[in-house]
Amino acid sequence: MDVVSPELNSLLPDEIMDTEAIAMEEELPAEHLAAPPQPEPDPPQVPMETEVPEIVSLCPATTSMQMTSTSSDAQSSTSSGTQLLLAPSGLIAGTTTTTTTTTSAKTLTQNLPKISSVTVPANHQLIINKVAGAPAADGKSPGTAVLKPEGQKLLVAGLSKTGQPIMLALPHTWNKPATTQGAGDAKGQPTQIKMVTTVGKPVIAVSSASQLMGTSTTLQAQQLKTLQLTKKPPVSTAGPMITKLIITKALNNKGLSSPASVAPVVTGRVVTQSTPVTPPRTITIGETVSTVPQNTSGNSKVAISPLKSPSKLTVVSVASQSPNSPQKSVTLPLNVALGQQILTVQQSAATSPAKAGTSQSTAQTVKPVQTVGGVGTSQFKTIIPLTTPPNVQQIQVPGSRFHYVRLVTATTGSSTVQSGSSTSTNPSIQPAKPVMMNAAVRMSVPIVPAQTVKQVVPKPLTSAAQVVTTSQTPQRLIMPATHLPQIQPNLTNLPPGTVLAPAHGSGNMGYAVLPAPYVTQIPQPAFVTLTSSSTFSTATPIQTQARLSLNGYCDCFANGEFCNNCNCVNCFNNLDHESERLKAIKACLDRNPVAFKPKIGKGKEGESDRRHSKGCNCKKSGCLKNYCECYEAKIMCSSICKCMGCKNFEESPERKTLMHLADAAEVRVQQQTAAKTKLSSQISDLLTRTTPAVTSGGGKLPYTFVTKEVAEATCDCLLEQAEQAELTNQPQAVAERLILEEFGRCLRRIISFAGKAKTDCPINC
DNA sequence: GAGTTTGAAACT
DNA sequence: CAGTTTCAAACTC
Structure with a gap:
């Protein structure tokens, strides 16, 4: 059949x-x-x-x-x-x-x-x-x-x-x-x-x-x-x-x-x-x-x-x-x-x-x-x-x-x-x-x-x-x-x-x-389409716009995937255009039989020895920018690369420096992000807690003094404290403590100003 | 965010 | 196979 x-x-x-x-x-x-x-x-x-x-x-x-x-x-x-x-x-x-x-x-x-x-x-x-x-x-x-x-x-x-x-x-x-x-x-x-x-x-x-x-x-x-x-x-x-x-x-x-x-x-x-x-x-x-x-x-x-x-x-x-x-x-x-x-x-x-084969119609879970x-x-x-x-x-x-x-x-x-004609003829x-x-x-x-x-x-x-x-x-x-x-x-x-x-x-x-x-x-x-509606639009020609989403330029398509959450316009790389997609796949394979193969393959050594299947062809980037597929994949260029002025090799000082800087930057970003997140949550929590405690005064609540400007200034102080801690190579625990102390000082100042404001201007100035 | 650079892929 | 074009991502400002 x-x-x-x-x-x-x-x-x-x-x-x-x-x-x-x-x-x-x-x-x-x-x-x-x-x-x-x-x-x-x-x-x-x-x-x-x-x-x-x-x-x-x-x-x-x-x-x-x-x-x-x-x-x-x-x-x-x-x-x-x-x-x-x-x-x-x-x-x-x-x-x-x-x-x-x-x-x-x-x-x-x-x-x-x-x-x-x-x-x-x-x-x-x-x-x-x-x-x-x-x-x-x-x-x-x-x-x-x-x-x-x-x-x-x-x-x-x-x-x-x-x-x-x-x-x-x-x-x-x-x-x-x-x-x-x-x-x-x-x-x-x-x-x-x-x-x-x-x-x-x-x-x-x-x-x-x-x-x-x-x-x-x-x-x-x-x-x-x-x-x-x-x-x-x-x-x-x-x-x-x-x-x-x-x-x-x-x-x-x-x-x-x-x-x-x-x-x-x-x-x-x-x-x-x-x-x-x-x-x-x-x-x-x-x-x-x-x-x-x-x-x-x-x-x-x-x-x-x-x-x-x-x-x-x-x-x-x-x-x-x-x-x-x-x-x-x-x-x-x-x-x-x-x-x-x-x-x-x-x-x-x-x-x-022991179940009879003919009765197994239902799909099991x-x-x-x-x-x-x-x-x-x-x-x-x-x-x-x-x-x-x-x-x-x-x-x-x-x-x-x-x-x-x-x-x-x-x-x-x-x-x-x-x-279908084929199935009915088969007695089996x-x-x-x-x-x-x-x-x-x-x-x-x-x-x-x-x-x-x-x-x-x-x-x-x-x-x-x-x-x-x-x-x-x-x-x-x-x-x-x-x-x-x-x-x-x-x-x-x-x-x-x-x-x-x-x-x-x-x-x-x-x-x-x-x-x-x-x-x-x-x-x-x-995902489910009624078979009765068998009129699958295969005859639909791939339009220009469709080609845009079905050519090799689309990463999703190149990866053999449907587009998902992409920004493509008039995307045909989806189930709604399956026939067109198949045609495009065929076309790609005709041009390049390995079009859908991963570019990064395994080298001759162990698993870790990955390498680009085709090698890069960089000319200006020195293979030290993400333009280079090898560098982007965090692998070094190999003998099959046809790059010019390659600096993406093991002993390359530029590469080492770049890697070191990249690592340092990444670590820094992570630390800052973590610190910000933590401080933000702490401030938020603190403001929430202080709310009921100061409402009895009848005056302006202290947290109302935490305006955007005050908050930004506080954050600047905290960031500065964090940077200082980092520059002095303080351990993370120490850094956190310093930051919190700084935050405490900021908070005391805010409260102090709030008190002064209430004293100076008891009527909601 | 707009413009430029870059290199892969497509195209010829 | 080489040169050119197209394209999207990376990059810069």
């Missing part, structure tokens, strides 16, 4: 729709770590999947994101991806039993490298050593890195609460970045992935290869746990490259055995994000675990390092609607998080597992979002699994940073099905929840800008996903009006940057990703 109407397709950037454009094989030749013994033609790639340069899905259950759909039109496979399954051999059979029907997944399981040993250190890390001689090392393509039999290690961290280890499959391509690193330990040493799950700041490190830039993990209640890792190879490579490692953990609810009794099977998929030149690559690692139905996952949190991206992402899973078929694996594409960092993953218990480790909540992204996953469709726009989620929640049974949709066209409302939700990662998420083609495509409408959240009272409050409560991602297949859970501006800007009433 089509998720995007042809009209909409025309509006979307090429990166979105042109699945052929991003052929991962070009730069990242498909490498099957566990290649089938016999050369097998790759199945036709699904458009959205092909956008992913490399998709590795080893675990059938977890690959449902791309392959769960069993309908005839379901996506075929992810064969192009490198695949490596690192799991005890005996567990492999269990994985095949779960769900997947794709051939690639089966073949993968047949050729999984065997793990020779599993080491569980005390720090919740699991090291898996691959057995030598794994069939994966054939080296299908020239660029293929080969797992070294002797030491390919996979370090899995963060054992789930149930004790199930999360294992990461490490495709041999993982080593590729290492080869280009130039580090001494790049070659010859076993590649090791470390995944340390700490509440505060998760760290995922890949030894000897590259540095991970960030991670994001989403756990789908009861059924899946996905983890995204972002890896960035050394800068020395041709261009910035970011690899995302997605770990998907599928939990089999029916499993009654103890958590420890069943070993998890891991599949992996790695997405490598790179510059336009370098196609992204994705590794997804999934884990199929039989667990106790109730919350095996509990509230597992995976903190992810807040890396370069200022936007952070919080992942919160909500109780899913009970799947009718627990065995059905539900995979949730987590790459919706894009470049955003996921800080928290909260996995909630399933509500009612979204659990409160839990945010961990961040201050600027406005920048946090939240992934909240929705309870109506079958009705959630996610459309991601690779490279565009914009991701769209279409939610089609179940409506009443009497509701009629959408007008019939049992699914029909969407009332007249009553349904749609919500437009452009999703989080992928700042660093070219998103690769297959179109949700599952039968459950309802297509209410009214031709020109862009990707939207579609919800029945009757459910809005339930859903909207949830959305309202969502922290900015909520991520709603769909569940596929039997999907019991959906996620939505909403950037903060999208949530905050759009008033809820405006």
Whole structure:
């Protein structure tokens, strides 16, 4: 079924729709770590999947994101991806039993490298050593890195609460970045992935290869746990490259055995994000675990390092609607998080597992979002699994940073099905929840800008996903009006940057990703549009005035955000002009594929080593004014800058002086502000207190002598006192005391004058 | 607050 | 790819 109407397709950037454009094989030749013994033609790639340069899905259950759909039109496979399954051999059979029907997944399981040993250190890390001689090392393509039999290690961290280890499959391509690193330990040493799950700041490190830039993990209640890792190879490579490692953990609810009794099977998929030149690559690692139905996952949190991206992402899973078929694996594409960092993953218990699938029409309440480790909540992204996953469709726009989620929640049974031609023909949709066209409302939700990662998420083609495509409408959240009272409050409560991602297949859970501006800007009433009014003004040409708000000059637009509280005039960068906005986005991406990527990226060193992605081009400012983007970002210019007369480098005395002065000025301003605030409150309080005490005199009250002039003079005295204290380097406590003493003297003088005035002129002079 | 400067992005 | 134009923010007065 089509998720995007042809009209909409025309509006979307090429990166979105042109699945052929991003052929991962070009730069990242498909490498099957566990290649089938016999050369097998790759199945036709699904458009959205092909956008992913490399998709590795080893675990059938977890690959449902791309392959769960069993309908005839379901996506075929992810064969192009490198695949490596690192799991005890005996567990492999269990994985095949779960769900997947794709051939690639089966073949993968047949050729999984065997793990020779599993080491569980005390720090919740699991090291898996691959057995030598794994069939994966054939080296299908020239660029293929080969797992070294002797030491390919996979370090899995963060054992789930149930004790199930999360294992990461490490495709041999993982080593590729290492080869280009130039580090001494790049070659010859076993590649090791470390995944340390700490509440505060998760760290995922890949030894000897590259540095991970960030991670994001989403756990789908009861059924899946996905983890995204972002890896960035050394800068020395041709261009910035970011690899995302997605770990998907599928939990089999029916499993009654103890958590420890069943070993998890891991599949992996790695997405490598790179510059336009370098196609992204994705590794997804999934884990199929039989667990106790109730919350095996509990509230597992995976903190992810807040890396370069200022936007952070919080992942919160909500109780899913009970799947009718627990065995059905539900995979949730987590790459919706894009470049955003996921800080928290909260996995909630399933509500009612035994509930019949057909009755799950009502949206369940979204659990409160839990945010961990961040201050600027406005920048946090939240992934909240929705309870109506079958009705959630996610459309991601690779490279565009914009991701769209279409939610089609179940409506009443009497509701009629959408007008679209595609859905009615699909028999699989019939049992699914029909969407009332007249009553349904749609919500437009452009999703989080992928700042660093070219998103690769297959179109949700599952039968459950309802297509209410009214031709020109862009990707939207579609919800029945009757459910809005339930859903909207949830959305309202969502922290900015909520991520709603769909569940596929039997999907019991959906996620939505909403950037903060999208949530905050759009008033809820405006957020919902009746589908009946499908006349979305797509034909409206972008007028001159509109262009002003939709070109790169607008920071909001450049940041992939809606304008909010801006001073723009005739702004088109809002939901009311979605089509125009999409056109503008497309135009921008056509001109510059990385137009929506953050300018400040990560350097080759640690996280703190940020640097401008393109470098500045300053000529007159010496890179010591805010004209310079590097200086503005408080980073030093790098070798890629083309500035002239640059003084923004480490040893620059001008820079040091400037920084020192700036710091001193800032401190001074803060102190003065604090002092003023405190004194102001004290004066106000004092005047309030003195009011009743002096009213009996019949004369002019003392505080009436505190005229504006007197108050200003008093403040001058106090400020002078503060400055003197500062100049003499008095401690703050002493300074405050001096100021208060001065204030006391001023007050006594005022009172004294008031008394004199009353004496001299008892009759209200 | 108006005018100038500046550099990024768009445009050619 | 280089030069020019446009634009909005930074900066100055």
